[in-house]
Amino acid sequence: MQVPTYQASTTSDCQLLAPNFANPMQIFHYPSQPEWAALQQRAAAQQAPDVEQRVAQIFADVRQRGDAALLEYAQTFDGADLRAGLRVTPAELEAAVGQVPSALQTAIRQAHANIRRFHEAQRPAEEKVETMPGVLCWRRAVPVQRVGLYVPGGTAPLFSTLLMLGVPARLAGCPEVVLCTPPRPDGSVNPVILFTAQLLNITTIIKAGGAQAVAALSGGTESVPAVDKIFGPGNRYVTAAKQLATRYGVAIDMPAGPSEVLVIADESANPVFVAADLLSQAEHGPDSQVILLSDSLAVIEATQAEVARQLATLPRAAVATRALDESRAILLRTPEEMLFFSNQYAPEHLILAVQNPEQLAEGVTSAGSVFLGHLTPEAAGDYASGTNHTLPTNGYARNYSGVSLDSFLKKITYQRITAAGLQHIGAIVETMAEAEGLSAHARAITLRLESLAAG
Ligand SMILES: NC(=O)c1ccc[n+]([C@@H]2O[C@H](COP(=O)([O-])OP(=O)(O)OC[C@H]3O[C@@H](n4cnc5c(N)ncnc54)[C@H](O)[C@@H]3O)[C@@H](O)[C@H]2O)c1
Ligand SMILES: N[C@H](CO)Cc1c[nH]c[nH+]1
Ligand SMILES: [Zn+2]
Incomplete structure (x- = not known):
């Protein structure tokens, strides 16, 4: 059609x-x-102007006061006293498995396998292209080095979101993975989220939610490592904070x-x-x-x-x-x-x-x-079918895709030119560089061609 x-x-x-x-x-x-x-208008609450203002205040506060601010916001928004520590301990992680019913463990493992299978098939092929004889170009996919995953937990502990973010992060080979999720009022993290984190071999888990978690990931605090890119969905505070994070040189997946x-x-x-x-x-x-x-x-x-x-x-x-x-x-x-x-x-x-x-x-x-x-x-x-559920909302599907393996990869281009290749491409570059008035560019070719001619 x-x-x-x-x-x-x-x-x-x-x-x-x-x-x-x-x-x-x-x-x-x-x-x-x-x-x-x-x-076609979205819900009025999403457009509320006070959200951006509130998020900007939280953001500035966390970037200035670090962990102290995170502890206060955990108390205010999540009702949790985290003075014992913002990070999930190895003992907490270990204890989680026993608290997850085996039928749920089996379901999560099957969903994990399906999501992995679908995302593995997205791996880009590395192809070397000879654009002219002796001019070889190629692209290599390299993982984003430090990634922050946000898993919502305000009204429902979305451990499924952790699968959607953790599976492609692991397939991409991101060396540093930091997970943030809101604590429960007793200061713990939902055990199913911790079970899923173990399945994905994620051990840096921060008890922080909302805009304050995103702010912490964007610049780092005493307990939270700074990251290069922040992923994950959330409510309007989380989404506004992710958009603000981009002003601090941190990339985001998309507004989700x-x-x-x-x-x-x-x-x-x-x-x-x-x-x-x-x-x-x-x-x-x-x-x-x-x-x-x-x-x-x-x-x-x-x-x-x-x-x-x-x-x-x-x-x-x-x-x-x-x-x-x-x-x-x-x-x-x-x-x-x-x-x-x-x-x-x-x-x-x-x-x-x-x-x-x-x-x-x-x-x-x-x-x-x-x-x-x-x-x-x-x-x-x-x-569980395999596709990713972290997707653009609020009309952003007009210009963004959902999370995929690609979201966790950067593509670096490479090239290598032989003597014959330089002879093929040289005059083209010289002509174009002179036409742009950039003689040093032209000279970078000319000097090499002269050197080749001189043997
Ligand atoms: N687009 C997607 O791909 C996708 C996927 C899954 C979930 N979602 C969405 O994620 C959202 C999850 O929302 P949630 O609220 O359950 O969890 P959440 O983790 O996104 O937000 C909880 C946090 O919001 C902050 N917060 C709450 N009220 C606040 C206030 N008045 N001022 C400042 N901060 C405040 C708190 O810090 C709290 O910890 C839902 O809207 C759901 O629809 C979207
Ligand atoms: N529908 C949500 C994305 O908008 C994803 C989700 C997680 N758990 C249940 N549903
Ligand atoms: Zn849903």
Whole structure:
């Protein structure tokens, strides 16, 4: 399928039904294109201006006061007294294994194997290219030397995120890996995170979360080693802090903030599955965003009823309901129109719950990760299918990819030119350098050619 150049109608018969518990999502009927921009806005909380200000204060404080600031923020935000130490001790690490049920250990090991397999296949080939006779160019992939992995733990201990970051870091061969994750109120780190760290042979583990963890990784403190690149998702404080870190010469993977999913559902979709997929992202946090697009009002209404039904028994219903407040179900006219809307919105996850998902998938130009068909829930990619779940949010899928093996590698280019090669390429460089008015460049060639001529 060609990338659609669809133009939506500019006239509207858009209606908004007010949400209530029975109708947890707002439903919009055939919005006109001028109305789309408002429907494509992310949750208001994500744009809150005070977040950047607060994060800048925390950042400056940690960079100035180091560990002392980290201890205070752990007390304030996580309710943890870490005066005994910010680092996880070898004894804490060792004790963790015994606290993880064996069925969970087996599941994590299988997920680890799948993620490893998918990421191993991403290893770039090293190919030497002779661009002209005697002019040899090649690229070598070198691991980023010091990497910081952020594993969220504010409302859920995302040990799956550690797999998503640790596996490619290890495959890339990064020599120094530092893990930061928020402590629990008793000052410990969730044992499943520690078990997963052991599986990945990660031993530098810092009990720090939020913007303060990112600030510490960006410049180092007494207990936290500084790193070259910071990876990992997080809430809006973590995401804003990562963006701030780039001002201090530290690279980041991408802005990977509050989770999002957009589902395109046609009349073949199962509303029970669609509702479950929408709720699986809504339960991440109050500022998560879920969007349903359908060309079938019946599917939208049945999904709406299903969301309400499933919400009633969801342990994190309070969180999910807040996310649903800013979520939308939108009735559009055709598959092309839905795809066009989705490409503009650029969701972190895109589920194609349609009859012919392969065909629609070919037209996707902006999305972090795409899930095809009725039996491919996004939850599979979140945990275990093999793809990475650290993905761009907030529209950044327009210009960023998710985490991959590549994220942990730098490519250094090399070249070697023989005498014959210099004779082939010399005049070209001399001509171009003189035309740019850079005679020293030309001379670097000329002097060598003269030396070769003199034997
Ligand atoms: N995009 C992705 O790839 C992806 C993947 C997994 C998870 N996520 C998202 O990660 C997020 C995890 O969020 P979380 O909150 O559970 O954990 P988190 O670890 O990201 O954040 C917890 C920390 O936030 C800080 N914090 C909380 N309130 C604060 C405040 N008022 N001021 C300053 N700092 C504050 C605290 O330091 C706390 O330790 C969710 O939004 C989830 O959707 C995204
Ligand atoms: N859906 C999240 C990415 O937005 C990843 C995740 C971790 N655990 C469960 N889900
Ligand atoms: Zn998820």
